[in-house]
Amino acid sequence: MNGTSAGSYPIDVWGLIITIVLVAVAAGLSYAMRLGVHRQMLWATIRSLIQLLAMGYILKFVIEQNNPWLVFALIAVMILAAVQITMSRAANIPRSVMPSVLLTLTASVILQVCVVTEMIVRPHPWYAPTVLATLSGMLLGNVVSAIAVAMSRFFSDMDARRYEIEMMLSLGATPFEAAKPSIISSVKLGMIPTISQLASSGIVLIPGMMAGQVIAGADPLTAAKYQFVVLAVISALTLMADSLIMILIYKTSFTALHQYRPSNER
Structure with missing residues (x-):
């Protein structure tokens, strides 16, 4: 499969973990600089992940049922x-x-x-x-x-x-x-x-x-x-x-x- 084929760049669990770690680093920087957005950013990230994955499963079911x-x-x-x-x-x-x-x-x-x-x-x-x-x-x-x-x-x-x-x-x-x-x-x-x-x-x-x-x-x-x-x-x-x-x-x-x-x- 070549580099431009559909589905050739799947995001696995490690990809999600690295993404969350990056957000955590940014939130840590906010905390260190007293910017006051670290809690909101972490909460929004976790909420977004849960909601998007849930919607992904729902869409998959709806698409399969047609x-x-x-x-x-x-x-x-x-x-x-x-x-x-x-x-x-x-x-x-x-x-x-x-x-x-x-x-x-x-x-x-x-x-x-x-x-x-x-x-x-x-x-x-x-x-x-x-x-x-x-x-x-x-x-x-x-x-x-x-x-x-x-x-x-x-x-x-x-x-x-x-x-x-x-x-x-x-x-x-x-x-x-x-x-x-x-x-x-x-x-x-x-x-x-x-x-x-x-x-x-x-x-x-x-x-x-x-x-x-x-x-x-x-x-x-x-x-x-x-x-x-x-x-x-x-x-x-x-x-x-x-x-x-x-x-x-x-x-x-x-x-x-x-x-x-x-x-x-x-």
């Missing part, structure tokens, strides 16, 4: 977990926005399945778990980060602009007009990592999907096409998700009489 109901059940569980992660990451947001988060994430996944999976990739069968589950996971990861940042920024910015908002409302502005500056700044902030990754891919950065395919022996040009489709569509859907969540939640900052509602009253 059952559409199992595929969509897995995606549903991923969406519910994404809702919980979003709520935990976003700071100082009311619990009442959880249904809006669920709706936003579900709509994003449905669009991804309809557009990317069925119109661009066109797998056989149409519910191919290797495509649906993996693409849904990548999309949810990006959307969760973006809307968590956007929501945190929105509510903090609204509180910071309280007197300005109340003045605008008193002068006849609608709640949307009063909230619009906060909506714009929140969406922009949430989109910064996604747009930066899209812009730097191929020159500064070889993204994980493309790198993984090339290492596994896939044609680099084919890997580049797949990576472009994934990054571009995820960027578009993330922007749509950011915009949708803002439309769904901005009214929580106002009463039925169009008066501003402070964060401690939401």
